[in-house]
Amino acid sequence: MATVKERPRLGGRSARIQASVHEAVEQLSAEMDRSELAIPAIAARAGVTPSTIYRRWGSLGDLLADVAVKRLRPMADPLDTGSARTDLQAWTEQFMEEMSSEVGRAMIRDVFSSPVETNACQCCAYTYEQLQTIADRTAGRGEAGFDVDEVVDHVVAPIMYRILFSGRPMDMDYCDALIDRVMPGCE
Amino acid sequence: MATVKERPRLGGRSARIQASVHEAVEQLSAEMDRSELAIPAIAARAGVTPSTIYRRWGSLGDLLADVAVKRLRPMADPLDTGSARTDLQAWTEQFMEEMSSEVGRAMIRDVFSSPVETNACQCCAYTYEQLQTIADRTAGRGEAGFDVDEVVDHVVAPIMYRILFSGRPMDMDYCDALIDRVMPGCE
DNA sequence: TTCTTAACGCAAAGGAATTGCGTTAGTGCG
DNA sequence: CGCACTAACGCAATTCCTTTGCGTTAAGAA
Structure with missing residues (x-):
């Protein structure tokens, strides 16, 4: 408890x-x-x-949640590929694959198996930090950036929803389409 | 199990x-x-x-999930307010409030407390059906409709993500902004 | 080093989960 | 309508998980 x-x-x-x-x-x-x-x-x-x-x-739930949050923590900053667009694509691809995987889904489930809501927030904070890191880079390059909140709402959220609820498979084309919606005009 | x-x-x-x-x-x-x-x-x-x-x-988890899915099942068709836009607004408002509530969040949690993935899919199917019902009405009215998948990705998913992960509070303005993105030009 | 106390180990007690076996009551067939 | 079949239930014994009191160990501070 x-x-x-x-x-x-x-x-x-x-x-x-x-x-x-x-x-x-x-x-x-x-x-x-x-x-x-x-x-x-x-x-x-x-x-x-x-x-x-x-x-x-x-309880077992709290322990599993604790371990899952620890494992969900990204170990490195997102890859710098030269542009916000490609950075976001690379990060999204990795995020989608990790979360879709068997162990990824098990960890997400574990996060919810504890009544402590802080755990889920912590995971959210991790992705937010990663996206913010990418966004900050754009400032140093003078290119058109993106709004982190928008990426969370319209790229991260749909991916997580499919993993958790619909179970619909996703590919990189789908992710790219999501990114297009938050970075228009950057083909 | x-x-x-x-x-x-x-x-x-x-x-x-x-x-x-x-x-x-x-x-x-x-x-x-x-x-x-x-x-x-x-x-x-x-x-x-x-x-x-x-x-x-x-197990207790399976039982709670079973009860939660049953309670999550909508009892009536979405309200017919005369247009797709207002139908969607009304439905989204109710959805957001029900899911954000204490009992709503508890039920969502219960759905995941069972290893049976069918439960989450069932919930997803419920919302899909409701949205499809609204979408079908537009055909009979000859008005500009919407794509159900888009609503799921960009209205339902962000709402669920905030409830489950970020814990960020939402209001109806936020939901309306989400709807704007999937129904452009229908102010 | 010495003191304080959070955290651990051990063991007993209490409660939940599992399972074999006999009984009850749906369901289908004649 | 009545009978046979068997899924589902009740009961009780067993096993395992969970909780808790108490003594011991070791981390952190003076």
């Missing part, structure tokens, strides 16, 4: 256990189906007692 | 139990927090044994 609160103890044992538990979750969710993933098994793999996990994360 | 499969027995006791369990879920989820909602309690309220629920729905 719990909080996954900011913990005043970040060093040594606490950090070691957190890393160990996260790794155990990643390993086990790759080995078995999500429905048979249980906290005692995770604890055993991580080399801790179950009560440690219960006290620190509260 | 189960299936919520189509059951060959639709009459009498089976139907009675299903209705009773659904009602128990609705009652209890209004009375207590989702985190303390448990199958034994639901079974007691519904007047059945827990094993009945486990066998029929598999």
Whole structure:
């Protein structure tokens, strides 16, 4: 239930256990189906007692959400391909493929399996930052940029909606068409 | 983990139990927090044994998803206000408010708390049908219509994205702006 | 180094999930 | 209409997950 609160103890044992538990979750969710993933098994793999996990994360849902948010965090800045248009295309393609994949969809689902709404917001913040980074580059190049909010509403949102709800397959042509709507006249 | 499969027995006791369990879920989820909602309690309220629920729905997640999808089903056709534009505005306003509400968000969450992807697709199908109904009316009126897919991508998707991820509040002006993008020139 | 206390391990207790078996009641056939 | 068939249910025992009290360990501060 719990909080996954900011913990005043970040060093040594606490950090070691957190890393160990996260790794155990990643390993086990790759080995078995999500429905048979249980906290005692995770604890055993991580080399801790179950009560440690219960006290620190509260429930399986919170733990999975915590791990998913961590994995959803982009590791690098979006690729600089020379123009806002191509940057956006490259980023969108990667985003769409990662989120559409089996593990991507599982992570998104995990994010929602916790009552803590902060998790979903955090994911949203990640994509917003990435897009802002691309947008900021345009200023240094003096080219026509784009509005980040518009990209979120009309490129990111439709992609996520298809993944989560309609299940309709997408290709790069579809993504390009979405980008066209927020960057008109930049063929 | 189960299936919520189509059951060959639709009459009498089976139907009675299903209705009773659904009602128990609705009652209890209004009375207590989702985190303390448990199958034994639901079974007691519904007047059945827990094993009945486990066998029929598999898990709490599947049961909640089943109930949520049923409640998400629209009860009536979208209001006919005389034009496609106003129909769309009326429908979007209602959709946005229902989904943004506390119970709406809880139901969406429940839909994802089951590994069965069919549930989310079903919800998507509901909105698609509603929009199609509005679109079909335009044919009988000879007015400029709209593309349902476009409305899903650029009106429904942004709204859902804000509810699920960014948490950003919305008003009717925002929705109208979204509609403008898919129905240009119809001020 | 020493003190304080957050975080962990252990173990017991409580509750939920699973399953075998007998019973009830839809459904279809004669 | 009555009978056979079997899906679905109730009951109860078992297993596993979850919670909690208490003693111990180790991180952070003085």
